Amino acid sequence: MDNEDSLIFVSIAAYRDLQLVPTVEDCLQKASNPELLRFGVCWQHGPDEPAFPYSDDPRFRVLDVDWRESQGACWARAEIMKLWQGEDWFLQIDSHCRFATHWDTRLLEEMVQTNSERPILTTYAAPFVPGRQEVLAGSPLMIAFQSFTSDGLPKLKPAEFPAGEKPSAPVRARFLSAGFLFTLGLFVEEVPYDPELYFMGEESSMTVRAFTTGYDLFHPHESLVWHDYLRNDARKHWGDHNEENFAANTVGSRWSDRDKRSRNKVQLLLRGNPVDSFGLGTKRSLADYEQYAGLSFRLCKAQLPTVRGLEPPNAEPPVDWAERILPWIAKVTVPRNALPAGALDDPAFWYLGILDDQGYEITRVDLEAEKLVPLRGDSEELVLFCEFLSETSPQRWTLWPLSRSRGWLDRLEGKLPPEDCAVLEEEA
Template identity: 30%
Template sequence: MKKILIEIASYRDDELGKTVASLLRQAKHPERLRFAIAHQYGPETEHTLDKYRDDERFRLHEIPWHEARGLGVARRRCDDMYAGEDFYFQIDAHMRAEREWDARLVREWEARDDEMAILSSYPPAYKYVAPAQVEFVPSDPNRLVVNAMYAGFVPTFFGQALRADTSRRGAFLAGGFQFGPGRVCTEVPYEPDVCFVGDEIIHSLRVFAAGYRVYSVLDQVLWHLYLRSEHQPNARHFWKDFQETSELAEIYEQMNARSLEVMRRYFVGQASDVRAFEEFAGVDLQQHTVHPDMYELPNLPMGSGGEWRSRSMAPRTQA
């Protein structure tokens, strides 16, 4: 039976235990699952994974929260725990699973008949409406489009609903949902110098350069917690904790500055790879603009020969 490595980078997340329990409980074949978890814990989450320490399916990298050094480092730790599994499944620490999610994902990936396929989209949401009451909010399958430019030059994304006639082929990867061949973990390990925002565009660029192909997910087998609420008193955020802690604020500023500089270098990078990605995806990483037809979700590639660049426009923030 094909094995799945579930990669989770978690920062003081009190949803982590519920996420793991949901994945195990809802899997058709829980025995096929393997977990690579970067557990950056605080006093409120230190013992979240105690029950799994003797479970051979689990590989844990655990450090106290103040030793965390950004999302890229944590995701790279997960990649480093890859041990030859057939598939990798990168998700966030705050998810809920549908029944038989594992079999359904493998079935959808195999239906692509493309050994270089990676399934990736933004999952539908769940939210807390009371301290112990979760509400699930359905949404349509989507393709990632550029939503804004963080710091004026880093694309961030929005999941735009697919139409019946829309190609499933995409260009951008969702950080919290990627399912594909396990060898991606060694062929395209995560860039550790990306602090937080920007990990999706950098990984999309690197995966494209390595020859992998992104496809939207039709069978939405996971739900994602996007917004924290007053019903989650223990919700913590990496950037907030570090900026509000005097001895860590400078470290955070250094990490963020390093991250922005690394991304600038990527966008220049190997010119042929970057230009090819821009033509395919319809994003101009030098002008910080997008193809004027991006939000119509046309078939990819978006352009050829660069003629569209003179007509490109600022990203259109999506509602």
Template identity: 35%
Template sequence: MKETIFLSIASYLDPMLFFTLNDAVAKASHPERLAFAVVDQNTEDQRAAIAALPFARQVRYVHLHPEDTLGVSWARSVAFSLYDGEDYLLQIDSHMLFEQGWDSKLLAQHAKLRLRSAKPVVSTYPYRFDFVDGVPQPMKNEGRTALVLRPHPEKSPSADDAVLRFMARHLFTDEPVLGCHVSAGFLFAAGAFVEEVPYDPYLYFHGEEQSLAVRAFTRGWDIFHPLLIPVYHLYKSEGTAYTTHHWHGECEARRAFRSSYLQERAKQRLNRLLMGDGLPGAYGLGNVRTMQQFRELSGIDYANQTITDPFDGKLC
């Protein structure tokens, strides 16, 4: 059976987009089974460059001027709309490096997890890579620990703000770890995820991953943090202003909705999802599991604004 993979990529003024596309194809065991959904938020339409790629027929390309975009969640919802029944979903950022045979490795991990869950999701924050003398150098990934995503201690939920910060912490283990949070920059699951957990276009940036994780969980999906991650991420420096941030630059002043409004709207939407009526509809909670069950798994109690550690201090 041919196992096709739908790669969802939302790019914003990213010079690494074509590096990512080419690297994914060059290092795949079965590049012919890949289908790319590229939402390119760029001042220039790059359709001609896409058409020149040897795998151009596998790329579904949408160009949007940065002035017309409403943030990463909105862009990823557009990418999801390009899904066409592929067997698997891989959502990534547009500045990624791949290991050789990354597709076979992810499929093998997913098949093994199917013995533990009917609907597994493989997700965590990928290890970084950097360019050294122009050559991409990935951080060593030894596979002795899983990167478990947990709330950052500096930010707790409050009665009027459910948005949390998350960080990756190591857990020494020999198998993938059941978790409560996803990385929007590395998420691998059956293709049905696209239809069962559609991207909420009314979110902006903060809270995007919380929404995905809780909505997936309450719809019966199980999140697993893997030991081996066959993709790497080019991270920005924290606290540095970048023109490639959606809220930065001249475009911000010309948009119909300013980033401050979009952030506040997203916060209120997340509050309603996690601490209100559950946001009835496609972008709300599912009915397979409850928020009480999520609290028992995660230690995150949105109703009472408390966080406990279900790993009993074993994370490092």
């Protein structure tokens, strides 16, 4: 394909997000060829919130939706796909992003470097904080496996490339990100978004559907997009479509009902069971994906290279690899006087990481603000417990508080004494 005059369709689902317009402005300003961009925007807002200023621009196709009628991000993304008009390329981003200079031509250059007929460039974008002096920096990130939820869905996390790796070309990936996905325009027809999905499981579902349809997943080797992860005071769909507003007939459904149905559907898909719509592709099998990614959806276990974030595909594992993964519990003891000042004042969350003897993260727990309330006391030590599956034994911990007002605070690290770690007996 000649990329010189190829069109890029940019999909943006925005829910009551005041960062939508700055995102679009930055996208246009930083592009090498803004005239070749076509936007599909689902603007979900209220009558007291600003209108979208680009509605009369012929490059924009806008769905104007009352927030009370919204059915969630996946529904919005599915609706936006209906606005695609055969553009050569498809870019899906969140409505709170910033871009690198010449992001469009640089993405196209990376697509050529993949040497794939059906490439997807995707990652969890590096973080930024909106404001007058925005800093767009940081190393490029990848999407790493974190753990399985109690109902068997993969939890994913942003991570830096393994120590010592500074790739100069796209790197193969195990998962795709819904907030930054760049691929062929035909993706819209071949892997259309499932409007019945809600949030958790969205990326796993799209990953296996894309992979089994013949798409190859890659991480960009450079940072081309940044994402606002904090989103202080932002309105969320699940915050509005709650029990109270449902009871008052303000909204037609509860987010929790959508989430339950969505998770059930993703569970069926990941276990190879038939689903009534938006199922797997026919180019590869689900077993092919599990072998490539080093995962077992049935056992809810991940191979060691997968946990360590090494580039796929994994080498052939031992026959008993799943049996080597054991349930652990670790007790992390933190002296209160070692906490950075203000750690409990306005926390967004605390990152708690458990590491093995080589410094690889075994598991990660994000302690949300409400879980930190019991720690507001005068005891000399804070005691945190963490349960996880691991093939390797835990050796160290890292605690890193994130403040809503001041960002990341000082990081704490410590060793895990043998008496503070134990293998749990698995249930029969």
